[in-house]
Amino acid sequence: MNIELITFFIFSTLLIFTCFKVITSTNPVLSAINLVFSFFLSAVLWLLLGAEFLSIILILVYVGAVMVLFLFVVMMLDINVAKKTAAYIKYLPLGILIFIAFNALIIYFFINTFENIDYNAIKNIEIISDSNTENLGYLLFTKYIIEFEIAGLILLLGIISAIVLTYKKNPKNKFQNPTSQISANKKDRLKIITGLKE
Amino acid sequence: MIPISYYLILSTIIFTLSIAGIFLNRKNILVLLMSLELMFLSVNFNFIILGNYLGDLTGQVFVFFVLTVVAAESAIGLALLIVLFRNKKSIDVDDLSELKG
Numbered sequence: 001m002n003i004e005l006i007t008f009f010i011f012s013t014l015l016i017f018t019c020f021k022v023i024t025s026t027n028p029v030l031s032a033i034n035l036v037f038s039f040f041l042s043a044v045l046w047l048l049l050g051a052e053f054l055s056i057i058l059i060l061v062y063v064g065a066v067m068v069l070f071l072f073v074v075m076m077l078d079i080n081v082a083k084k085t086a087a088y089i090k091y092l093p094l095g096i097l098i099f100i101a102f103n104a105l106i107i108y109f110f111i112n113t114f115e116n117i118d119y120n121a122i123k124n125i126e127i128i129s130d131s132n133t134e135n136l137g138y139l140l141f142t143k144y145i146i147e148f149e150i151a152g153l154i155l156l157l158g159i160i161s162a163i164v165l166t167y168k169k170n171p172k173n174k175f176q177n178p179t180s181q182i183s184a185n186k187k188d189r190l191k192i193i194t195g196l197k198e
Numbered sequence: 199m200i201p202i203s204y205y206l207i208l209s210t211i212i213f214t215l216s217i218a219g220i221f222l223n224r225k226n227i228l229v230l231l232m233s234l235e236l237m238f239l240s241v242n243f244n245f246i247i248l249g250n251y252l253g254d255l256t257g258q259v260f261v262f263f264v265l266t267v268v269a270a271e272s273a274i275g276l277a278l279l280i281v282l283f284r285n286k287k288s289i290d291v292d293d294l295s296e297l298k299g
Binding site for chain 2: 004005008012015016019020022023024028031032035038039042045046048049050051053054057058061062065066069070073074076077088091092094095096098099102103106107110111132135136139140144147151154155157158159161162165166168
């Protein structure tokens with residue numbers, strides 16, 4: 001047992017445990033907190049796999065932004081918790097069945113397929129430097145530059161659609177409607193009255 | 199070096215746990231979205247594992263894009279959830295079925 005294997009076993013056991021807690025806890029806040037823990041644990045496992053940049057990004061982006069968003073929504077919505085026993089028991093056998101069946105299928109496939117490949121024979125790494133971040137940045141800004149731009153567009157789309165969906169018009173607001181402002185012309189606004197004499 | 203099947207079995211267990219979570223948490227769409235996040239996590243795990251073992255950085259580039267798309271997806275999903283709660287006062291999946299077919 002070397003140190004790498006011990007680290008892997010400790011963190012993977014904790015990861016499976018927290019994932020189990022995410023799907024079984026009755027309170028959504030506890031689910032979100034356990035999801036944060038599972039992201040931290042998988043960041044450690046990604047470090048073990050040599051993906052340093054992505055493990056930091058996972059903590060910064062996921063725990064820092066997405067999970068905070070989740071927690072905000074959990075606390076904004078006024079949900080009555082701990083009322084899900086009936087549906088839970090109804091769907092529990094199906095859930096367990098699907099868990100076991102999928103696991104058996106995929107693990108059988110993995111054990112039979114991936115053990116017999118000589119991974120050293122097909123290595124084609126493009127090493128620029130020792131730094132994982134530098135290699136990843138080189139690939140992102142040269143080979144995958146168009147995909148990088150498209151990812152930015154997708155984020156813009158996310159911003160716009162989230163604002164449009166949740167925006168609620170307040171009748172007290174006294175802001176101007178640009179469409180009607182532009183479409184107004186002189187005839188509608190200005191009336192010249194002639195022929196009046198005192 | 200850790201055998202690759204250990205990592206792959208770990209990601210498979212996470213994936214199947216999140217599938218079971220989608221089946222179990224019918225009362226709460228929020229936990230359903232969290233199960234979806236776990237599913238994306240296991241897919242990213244697979245990309246990084248196989249990228250590491252093949253000695254190819256393209257897997258990590260792919261994970262980068264998946265993270266981008268998931269961030270946009272969860273923002274839109276939570277916005278939809280808020281609109282849903284505003285209109286229905288509930289986030290139960292069974293309350294959503296309006297078509298009586």
